[in-house]
Amino acid sequence: MAWLTTHRAAGNFSFARSLVDHHLAGQGGSLVATSYDDAAVARSKYENEVDANMEAIEAASGTVLFGVDGTDLARCKALRHRKFTRIVFNFPHAGAGIKDQDRNIRVNQELLLAFFASAKQFLADTDGSEVHVSLKSGEPYNSWQVRKLARAHGLACVRSMAFRPECYPGYAHRRTLGFKEGVSASGNEEIMDKNPRMLIFARKEDSDHTNIKKSATKGAKTRRSEAQHPNHSDDDDDEE
Numbered sequence: 001m002a003w004l005t006t007h008r009a010a011g012n013f014s015f016a017r018s019l020v021d022h023h024l025a026g027q028g029g030s031l032v033a034t035s036y037d038d039a040a041v042a043r044s045k046y047e048n049e050v051d052a053n054m055e056a057i058e059a060a061s062g063t064v065l066f067g068v069d070g071t072d073l074a075r076c077k078a079l080r081h082r083k084f085t086r087i088v089f090n091f092p093h094a095g096a097g098i099k100d101q102d103r104n105i106r107v108n109q110e111l112l113l114a115f116f117a118s119a120k121q122f123l124a125d126t127d128g129s130e131v132h133v134s135l136k137s138g139e140p141y142n143s144w145q146v147r148k149l150a151r152a153h154g155l156a157c158v159r160s161m162a163f164r165p166e167c168y169p170g171y172a173h174r175r176t177l178g179f180k181e182g183v184s185a186s187g188n189e190e191i192m193d194k195n196p197r198m199l200i201f202a203r204k205e206d207s208d209h210t211n212i213k214k215s216a217t218k219g220a221k222t223r224r225s226e227a228q229h230p231n232h233s234d235d236d237d238d239e240e
């Protein structure tokens with residue numbers, strides 16, 4: 001399994017580091033963590049966190065790349081000819097500081113549309129390859145209509161669930177603008193009161209295939225005993 005965690009996977013690479021430390025069990029070499037900012041800008045925004053996390057990722061044989069535009073991954077030479085089974089963009093935000101809400105929504109929709117188009121080219125052809133996008137809930141995020149944007153590029157939302165930072169020890173969410181000790185919200189306060197969700201997308205053709213399998217299995221399960229096996233799944237494939 002190969003992972004591409006796009007832009008700073010937590011601004012400070014802490015999400016990518018958590019993946020190599022806690023989820024990839026000796027497979028750190030399959031992970032590429034990318035930052036939109038160049039190294040100097042990233043260091044000025046997130047100080048020591050950048051180098052500490054980068055060293056840990058590289059020590060686990062992972063790769064860290066700076067100056068990678070998630071909307072044009074193909075421009076990054078180091079990514080050319082590579083394919084990934086997981087491509088992750090946590091809490092995407094253009095960070096343009098636009099006050100006008102409609103424009104703000106549009107700019108973030110454009111960011112995501114271009115990201116989905118680009119990510120799809122880097123998604124491995126194997127069944128089960130996924131693009132993960134984490135997002136706060138409520139407005140203006142609901143108005144981004146992320147599922148629709150993904151569908152425009154042939155990606156369907158196959159699952160969604162609460163984004164639980166505790167599943168990624170060491171992950172510390174960061175804003176686009178950076179982090180100032182004693183000034184910025186620390187830890188994950190920034191996201192936790194916004195009911196954060198993780199949306200999982202797969203190629204539409206793969207998801208159609210999975211849905212056929214799912215409904216066949218569900219039908220069989222239902223016939224066996226629906227009452228004895230209530231469905232506690234957190235899936236919510238509702239429309240936005």
Ligand SMILES: C[S@@+](CC[C@H](N)C(=O)[O-])C[C@H]1O[C@@H](n2cnc3c(N)ncnc32)[C@H](O)[C@@H]1O
Binds near residue numbers: 007037173175
């Ligand atoms: C709210 S911050 C989230 C940071 C981090 N992913 C996290 O979970 O803490 C939004 C991030 O989107 C990134 N971003 C904005 N435009 C981008 C682009 N075109 N390509 C890649 N990343 C971008 C910003 O650099 C920033 O790191």
